[in-house]
Amino acid sequence: MSLSERIDKDYIAAYKAKETTKVAVLRHLKTAIKNRMVDEMRDALSDDVVLELIAKQVKQRKDAFDQYSKAGRDDLAQVEAAEMVELEQYLPKQLTDDELSAAIDAVIAQTGASGMKDMGKVMGAVLAAHKGQVDGKQASDMVKAKLSA
Structure with a gap:
């Protein structure tokens, strides 16, 4: 169905x-x-x-x-x-903060992202891999923090 x-x-x-x-x-x-x-x-x-x-x-x-x-x-x-x-109720189970962090780390390692210029690439991959499971603003904040560190 x-x-x-x-x-x-x-x-x-x-x-x-x-x-x-x-x-x-x-x-x-x-x-x-x-x-x-x-x-x-x-x-x-x-x-x-x-x-x-x-x-x-x-x-x-x-x-x-x-x-x-x-x-x-x-x-x-x-x-x-x-x-x-x-x-x-119609959305898939949302990722926890730890799961989201791990997913972002995996995409950063996979794409070789090194700075804020790669943010779009990382965000696109994370959101595509976890459709409906991620809050875009939360993911964006986490990606910014990881890429600017």
Whole structure:
């Protein structure tokens, strides 16, 4: 079963169970998938593209959560956090800090990266090897620290 099919099935189940948060989150996700299909003139999307869309939505929720928290709007921050939890169920298990550090070290050794000029090469390899498992900002900060040391 493809990821899109799983999302459709979960949406129907959540709708029947009257899980309003999950229904809203999956409705937005289904819309994003449909829009991408229209943009690319395709009948279906690969799981990698769907994962990319999910990761983008998680990042949007995380950014909104941070903004609401800073503004003291805990009520809205909690809504974003609940939506983030629903979306993260569709992402692969995230790498721990140690696993991410080891992956970055391996790519640096493999590519022979020696300074900040090689950051794009390292980031590209790490993100490609661990699709959906890495927070780009966290990886970027770690790569910067390792390449500038």
